Amino acid sequence: MITLNIDGREFKAEEGQTILQVARENGIDIPTLCHHEAIEPYGACRLCIVEISKGKRTRIVTSCLYPVEEGLKVKTDSPRIISNRKMLLELLLARCSKNKVILELASQMGIERPPFKSEYLEDNDCIVCGLCVRTCEQVVGVSAISLVNRGITKEPASPFLEPAAACIGCGSCYYICPTGAIKMEDRKDTRIIYNWKVEFKLKKCKVCGNYWAPEKQLEYIRKKWNLPEDFFDICPTCK
């Protein structure tokens, strides 16, 4: 066990845990946008920065990635952290000036509008946190999409911006996206994920007649787990 101090309180933690994990287990709130417990930490949004000190040395680290150490002192809301976090949100707000999630987060930090000229504000929903890409790779295991380009043109995309051939239509990217940047729609017997230019036929339940999941996704799961051919003929509700 490791003992560390977060915001003046002592906590016990397991070796290998991150500061963010320990903080959240103990009810200390650190904001994040690119983090999800099911996925490897990435450190892109930087909102989870905290100030740490060991001995005399103080520095800023991302709590989602920093492994706890014996005797570590952590401050999650020092003036320096608050000022940086505020600027990070201002930057995100300038990119996503009409996005509800970002607007809400910004308003919690007391930001009314970003400090940049209004002609430069953009109306984007994607913050390039990569959660969609990482979920598709690490959780779903199909890697149908990836982050393309570099710098300010970086974005999640299907290969060559054509319909994502490997996509199974599971919609994990849609569900995990923190800002609602992925547009998905189920229209009766069809699922459309607009971002990856894909359409999927939905499976109809033999009992209730509801369309309940993409056939391609069910086929993927059935093969992966070696399930009988009729396994998904009935939806989970009717089973």
Place this chain on the structure above:
Amino acid sequence: MPTKLNSKQDLEALQKELANKRGTGKPLITVCNGTACHPYGCAQVIESFNQELSKQGLENKVDLRTTGCHGLCEKGPIVVVQPGDIFYQQVKPGDVPEILSETIVKGNIIDRLLHTDPITGSKVVHRQEIPFYKKQKRNILGNNTEINPIKIEDYIAIGGYTALAKALFEMTPEQIIEEIKHSGLRGRGGAGFPTGTKWESCRHAPGDIKYVIVNADEGDPGAYANEGLLSGNPHSVLEGLIIGAYAIGAHQGYVYVRNEYPLALANITTALNQAQQLGLLGDNILGSGFNFTVRINRGGGAFVCGESTALMASLEGKVGEPRAKYVHTVEKGLWNRPSDLNNVETWSNVPVIINKGADWYRTLGTDGSKGTKIFSLVGKINNTGLVEVPMGIPLREIIYDIGGGIREGKKFKAVQTGGPSGGCLPESLLDLPVDFDELTKAGSMMGSGGMIVMDETTCMVDVAKYFLTFLEEESCGKCVPCREGVKRMRQILNDITEGKGNEEDIDLLERLSATLADSSLCALGATAPNPVITTIRYFKDEYEAHIKEKRCPAGVCKALIHYYIIEEKCPGCGLCVTACPQEAITSMGKKKPVVLDESKCIKCGACYDVCKLGAVGKE
């Protein structure tokens, strides 16, 4: 090609044989075949020497050696004649017959090919007396002029690979690490981390498989110090790498070299093959029982791939994106295994330290920075080129004594060290001793050794905008502060240079800078504000002139300047009329001043440049 060397004795015997062959007493002509001399036509000069030597029946009486970069790139192609250390510059193929018939045969100096000192205006005959070379300490670059980089025989003849033999047979890995630690060598790639400590951590990191890597992804605009070394003396880098691998316990090495360096890539590839053939790489090196192989990987041109974790991701075949280094790469680097990455220049310091000893090495430099440092001295300076100076030398000596001062007698304004994310230092800091810590204190950094000199015609806001534009394009885009912050800073700077800045902009730039420095994922984002912070710190008056007076004091920012004809000086010669691409200037007849229509003017400055009478004004 000599046969495989199976022992230290084999190497010593070969070295003796090759050294004897060199000391023939014949006159020797050395021609620079470095990257910067190529556009000046050094290949044609070399070809001309080959033809002319046989034409004049001298091919067996004179040795001709093509070498790597000599450093004084401004004046290439460079030819040095021995005996006498006679230095000829800007040599054309047409000069070659005369060099042979006059200098080689008769011993006469050809005056027009000599170097002229830009400060005193006097001609200099001998290389060592040229001020450019005099104040340098060419411990690392010096051998560039002594060897043909694609001949391992040349490198061995001057004592190459003796440091490796010493390390393998006379020293334990721990002793080597101790020696490097004691030398005080710090990483030449930018961060200046102590090399010996890095090696030690990697050696002690748990794991059987470890890697050593040469970072040759030099991507700073205007910097080519690593190129000059890798193409001019590739074996020195390789020898350092093998010694490091032995000390760390690695059996696989990588050279990550950018594909935009064709000569460096070709020469390190040749060096690798030769070392393998001679048994200096591969299994049982020199019969020591130590096995080590090296692979060369070409970088695709992303600036961020010079960052260690991005470089390792790229080596793994992934997108070159950095990751947090809370677990150091010496513990979990390439393929999650302990990996030691050092810069080209760092590696080539290693054989020198092993051969001459850490105590000798420590005599050069300052308390915190030992040895020498190679800089690419470029910009508005007379002697552009590669220079190697002892740590601690004042900037003034590099710029004025070695660099020969500012071009066209103009006034010095600033020097930028450390590449695009370095800082711009003003005249008041010219006596700053150049070492890792002093540069950092002044708001700049050592970086990988870029040094860009700017004169009074440079606008510092425009400079900051230029570097931020470069970094905006080169940011990998992974983290918010770098991707979004650099873009916003560039937009603000752009507005200021267009006269659209307002008084809050400086504060906002400073706030953005603080957040980028504090919260970026890697050093690219964290140091990106440096050009902005330092230009605000040292040249705030220029920012204020742009913002408050809508004026560019250096006359660079197009939106803030206008050109006009000074009628009393204009004889109506019409040179500007021809030069103007917009037909904005009209001739009013002989001996009458021309007329400039400002509504058509695109402010390209062609009229201003072409008028020798100063009749075109700019404000």
